[in-house]
Amino acid sequence: MIDELKGTLNHAGEEEVKSLLFQTFFRIHMLEELDQYTEEQFVADLKKTYHDFLNVKRGQTKIKNSTxxxxxxxxxxxxxxxxxxxxxxxxxxxxxxxxxxxxxxxxxxxxxxxxxxxxxxxxxxxxxxxxxxxxxxxxxxxxxxxxxxxxxxxxxxxxxxxxxxxxxxxxxxxxxxxxxxxxxxxxxxxxxxxxxxxxxxxxxxxxxxxxxxxxxxxxxxxxxxxxxxxxxxxxxxxxxxxxxxxxxxxxxxxxxxxxxxxxxxxxxDESYYDDLIINKAKMLHQEQKNTEFILSARLIGEVICYLDQYISDVFVEYSVRRLILKGVFEIKGVPKAMRFYSVKLK
Incomplete structure (x- = not known):
């Protein structure tokens, strides 16, 4: 096992070794500076870094050896x-x-x-x-x-x-x-x-x-x-x-x-789809008898279905939260996931 470790490090790239060293130093810094970062967590994180690094290099070797x-x-x-x-x-x-x-x-x-x-x-x-x-x-x-x-x-x-x-x-x-x-x-x-x-x-x-x-x-x-x-x-x-x-x-x-x-x-700019989101919200409000809260997942779904671009729904959700912070939308619920909160235009 020691020979494998030596060989793995000898064949690792400079950036890989720098990254490994940085992660180790960073966790030592956290251990010394943050009371809530325990020695138990420190050891667990170091072990994870160790195993992740070896798994990556073993996978790399597997590819190199595949004829x-x-x-x-x-x-x-x-x-x-x-x-x-x-x-x-x-x-x-x-x-x-x-x-x-x-x-x-x-x-x-x-x-x-x-x-x-x-x-x-x-x-x-x-x-x-x-x-x-x-x-x-x-x-x-x-x-x-x-x-x-x-x-x-x-x-x-x-x-x-x-x-x-x-x-x-x-x-x-x-x-x-x-x-x-x-x-x-x-x-x-x-x-x-x-x-x-x-x-x-x-x-x-x-x-x-x-x-x-x-x-x-x-x-x-x-x-x-x-x-x-x-x-x-x-x-x-x-x-x-x-x-x-x-x-x-x-x-x-x-x-x-x-x-x-x-x-x-x-x-x-990240605000590129803001107008589209607002217009889709207006459209959904028009379908209501009164201006009521709209489940954010429904609003996001309407926007995604309209787009001719491949972007993730999580980015549209992020845009909705930005518009909440800007005062464009009111919010009901907790924005920990799109299904947990609703919005309406102010």
Missing amino acids: NDKVVHILFDDSAAGSLKWVLKEMGLQDEEMVISFSDVFSIGPIWQLHNQAGLDYREEWLKNHLLLDDDYLDEYRHHFNRTLSMISAIPETASIIIWTGENAHEQIALSYVLYLLRDKRNDITAINTTKQYKKQFNIPEKDNYPLHTGEIMSEKLQLIYQNSSKTPALSKEQREKFEQKWQALAATQEALRIWENRDIKSV
Whole structure:
């Protein structure tokens, strides 16, 4: 075990070791400065950091040692990743092709310098302080994010890489981000545009907003898209460099919201959907005999159904809470989750 630990640390990257050291120092600081942070919690946190680090590195080693994976797929939605795994099993390719997935929505929250530790710290802190996310998701956010980064870093040079992406801000940002992470790899990389392929193969009018993202595509149709995209050429060096430059520009932005407009990513202020939320609230009030409180979940649902963008309902909920603080809405209940409170326009 000692030899394994030495080998793991010797092969760890500089940023990984710095992150490990920072987490250790930070917890020692908390132990000395905060009375409510007990030695028991300190030991538990150190053990968790230790096991998380080893699990990530073991997973990375597993990928490096895998000689069967001829193709590695990268997706940006757990539902889409699950569908593709089903597709690969149906095609008998589950032992030859691997699926990596990001559990995140890059159209919301800051993406400033997300390719380094400071950027990830900043994003994680923003998510915790602004969005009502599940505690388990937040507790595991950094672990899952770093594990995905490690898996991408460990892709063998012999494997072809396929990145699945739709025409929406989230997946297009993620495409640029991942291509930046892969900038030093010589693997053949293909990008499958699921929006284009879906509309082309199933005769969907260009003006239709469906599918908004890859996760909306049924497994059977995803299989047809994969089978019919086998001749898609790998990205050229020039194309990859454009995506890398695109990411560098995005990583310099500070906004917490991005939309897809005119086939490009546009950073906008977090208040971008405020007028839409207010107008939807007015519409719901008009359906009432008297101006009564509206369950926030219903208002948020109305907004989401109207949008032609892929953003999470938790961001719309955050916008509703901002409007409460601005005095636009009255509130009844406790805003610990959208189902626990109601709002009405003042």
